[in-house]
């Protein structure tokens with residue numbers, strides 16, 4: 031089967047697949063999104079773009095932004111970064127506080143909230159204007175300068191980020207947050223409030239499939255050695271306490287967000303994104319995971 035045919039098959043499979051997932055409500059603004067939204071975009075190195083559904087509609091990327099934060103931090107710093115955040119799967123929920131207490135404020139990995147908050151802290155210490163640099167980084171890797179944050183989602187999360195504030199306070203008590211808690215929280219929530227479509231996200235994630243280089247012009251955004259490491263962390267930690275299940279069913283490095291998006295890559299082959307807002311109990315898009323499982327099954331193409 032050709033790729034577009036495979037995507038069409040997945041689209042019709044999904045239309046009849048029952049789901050139990052629920053749209054995220056703990057950020058009130060996200061609760062307004064229709065659970066019926068569904069889009070998928072496959073961007074192949076050799077043969078270009080394939081898609082279906084709402085693949086051009088922008089949604090809140092939420093925790094998918096953690097991959098961009100890590101990339102930016104790794105492009106600015108070397109191994110000293112990993113003294114402040116580890117690279118082990120957590121086996122816990124994305125916003126859990128538990129391990130931090132007995133692991134001296136060092137988060138398990140950069141893709142749980144605690145780890146992404148440390149990365150935000152590092153970026154604030156390193157960059158003059160972190161919000162601007164973060165957005166410019168996304169503009170650069172997508173070639174699209176219209177990508178921006180959704181102000182309502184930003185305001186909405188700011189009003190209810192008690193848990194992230196708790197994580198920051200706990201880590202600061204261990205000396206692992208250097209800047210003001212309010213400033214780190216504000217920058218972290220800003221990243222999460224960025225909106226991108228499946229197509230834009232697949233274009234951004236192409237750098238991880240393409241050895242750290244932009245496909246459009248060959249520009250090296252991050253070294254191939256660092257790209258290997260980012261992909262390894264996506265494989266082992268991209269889905270919180272469901273990282274094993276995602277590897278088992280899909281077999282690709284990837285990252286999810288509570289906006290219902292998932293971005294994944296196959297090194298040297300493709301970047302793929304899917305958006306379906308209803309989340310399973312672990313906070314990952316239920317139909318999104320199923321769509322990607324179908325993709326690697328129908329193409330016979332996973333990293334395993």
Ligand SMILES: NC(=O)CC[C@H](N)C(=O)O
Pocket residue numbers: 091092093094124125143187194219222286287288289313
């Ligand atoms: N898993 C996610 O997408 C969580 C991101 C969200 N902004 C939070 O901090 O709770």
